[in-house]
Amino acid sequence: MALNIKPLSDRVIIETAAAETQTASGIIIPDTAKEKPQKGTVVAVGNGKKD
Numbered sequence: 001m002a003l004n005i006k007p008l009s010d011r012v013i014i015e016t017a018a019a020e021t022q023t024a025s026g027i028i029i030p031d032t033a034k035e036k037p038q039k040g041t042v043v044a045v046g047n048g049k050k051d
Contacts, residue, residue, distance in 0.1 A: 007046040014040040 007013050017039045022028050 005044065007044055009046050010049050011046045012042060013044040015043050016040040 005013060016037045019034050019037045020029070
């Protein structure tokens with residue numbers, strides 16, 4: 001992800017991880033049954049709140 005975005009105050013920018021298309025046992029999950037991904041990586045962090 002190559003963006004020149006810097007979050008303000010205590011905000012965080014997260015890049016979501018790709019959703020799995022197959023379970024550990026080998027069952028393929030169709031697009032209609034997929035859920036929003038709950039995992040990701042932190043890309044940028046703001047400076048924090050000021051007192």
